[in-house]
Amino acid sequence: DVKVTQSSRYLVKRTGEKVFLECVQDMDHENMFWYRQDPGLGLRLIYFSYDVKMKEKGDIPEGYSVSREKKERFSLILESASTNQTSMYLCASSSWTSLRDGSYNEQFFGPGTRLTVL
Amino acid sequence: QKEVEQNSGPLSVPEGAIASLNCTYSDRVSQSFFWYRQYSGKSPELIMSIYSNGDKEDGRFTAQLNKASQYVSLLIRDSQPSDSATYLCMNSGGSNYKLTFGKGTLLTVNP
Numbered sequence: 235d236v237k238v239t240q241s242s243r244y245l246v247k248r249t250g251e252k253v254f255l256e257c258v259q260d261m262d263h264e265n266m267f268w269y270r271q272d273p274g275l276g277l278r279l280i281y282f283s284y285d286v287k288m289k290e291k292g293d294i295p296e297g298y299s300v301s302r303e304k305k306e307r308f309s310l311i312l313e314s315a316s317t318n319q320t321s322m323y324l325c326a327s328s329s330w331t332s333l334r335d336g337s338y339n340e341q342f343f344g345p346g347t348r349l350t351v352l
Numbered sequence: 353q354k355e356v357e358q359n360s361g362p363l364s365v366p367e368g369a370i371a372s373l374n375c376t377y378s379d380r381v382s383q384s385f386f387w388y389r390q391y392s393g394k395s396p397e398l399i400m401s402i403y404s405n406g407d408k409e410d411g412r413f414t415a416q417l418n419k420a421s422q423y424v425s426l427l428i429r430d431s432q433p434s435d436s437a438t439y440l441c442m443n444s445g446g447s448n449y450k451l452t453f454g455k456g457t458l459l460t461v462n463p
Contacts, residue, residue, distance in 0.1 A: 267451070276455035277396075277440065324395055340386055341442075341451075343395035 237261070238344035240325050246350045253312040255347050257325030265328045266308035267341065268292075268300065270321040277324065283308055284330075315351045323347045358441050358454035367463050371428040375441035375454055378422065382443040385417055387426045390438045390456070399439070400426060431461040 241256035257266065267282040269292075279292030281300040289300050297319060301309045308327075312319055326341040355378045365371045373387070384403055388396035400415040402408045402424065408415045414427040424443075428435055441454040 269453075274455070277453040279451060279453075282451075339384075340398045340401050341396075343397070346395050 238325060238327055238342050240323075240344040240347050242347050243345060244348050244350075246352065247312075247315050248352050249316060251312075251315050251351075253315050253349065253351075255310040255312075255323055255325075255349070257308045257310070257327075257344055258306055259308075259327040259342070260306065261327060261329075261342065262305065263327035263329050263342075264305075265330065266302065267326040267328075268298075268308065268310045269324045269326065270294070270319075271324055271346075272321050280310065315349075317351050319349065320351045321349060323349055356441055356443055356452045356454040358439075358457045360455075361457040362460060363457055364460045364462060365431050367431060367433060367461055369431050369461075371431045371435065371459055371461070373426040373428075373439050373441075373457050373459065375424045375426075376422055377424070377441075377443050377452070379443065379452070380419075380422060382422075384444045385415070385424045386442045386444075387413075387415060387424075388440040388442060389435075390440060392437075396440055428459075431459075433461045433463050436460050 238259045265284050268280045269277045271277050278294050283289045283302040299311045324346045325344040328341040329339045357376050359374045386401045387399045389399050390396040402415040402417045412429045416425045438456040438458050440456045444451045
C-alpha cells in the first residue's frame with residue numbers, strides 16, 4: 235500500500251518563525267513535490283525534486299526553500315513565516331514515465347498540513 | 353504561462369445521471385493527463401490517467417482526450433452521491449517538464 239506521510243496535520247506558527255514541513259514516501263519514487271492549496275486558487279506548485287539533492291522551482295517559490303538529502307524525504311522550509319503563507323500544504327510523490335518527454339506517472343498525495351501563521 | 357482551464361462549476365446532477373467534466377490546456381506538447389478527485393478536507397486521489405487520443409474507460413468513469421483540440425474530459429455514468437467532490441484536471445510533460453493543475457470543478461450529485 236503506497237504511503238506518503240506528512241509530519242503534522244495542523245500547525246500554528248507566529249509571524250517571523252522558521253517553519254519546517256516534512257514529507258516522507260515509502261514507494262522509492264524519484265520525484266517529490268510541494269504544493270499549497272487555497273480556495274479559488276487551486277493547487278499551486280511551490281517546488282519539486284527529481285532526485286536527491288536536486289530541486290526545481292515551481293510556480294510560486296518565493297518565501298520558500300526545500301531540502302532533499304535522502305530519496306524518501308522532502309522538506310519544505312519557510313525561512314520567515316508570514317500571514318500570507320497560511321494555507322493547506324500538500325506533498326506528493328511520483329515515479330517517471332519517461333525522461334525523454336518529461337512526463338510523470340500519477341502522483342500520490344500525503345494527507346496535507348494545514349498551516350496557520352498568526 | 354502554461355494553463356489548464358476547467359469548467360468553473362459548481363456542477364449539480366441528479367443521482368443516476370451522467371456528469372461531464374471538461375478541461376482545456378494550453379501547452380500543446382503536454383503528454384500525460386490525469387483526473388483527481390478531492391473530497392472536502394482530504395487530499396487528491398487519482399481517478400483516471402490518459403496518454404493517447406481517444407477514450408479510456410474504468411468502471412463508471414470514462415476519460416476522453418483530444419490532443420488536436422487540446423481538450424480532455426471525464427464522464428461519470430450513473431452518478432452517485434458519493435461522487436460529490438471536487439475534480440481536478442492535471443497535465444504533465446511538455447516544454448518545461450512541469451505539472452499544471454486546473455482549479456477544479458465542484459460536483460454535487462443530488463439523491
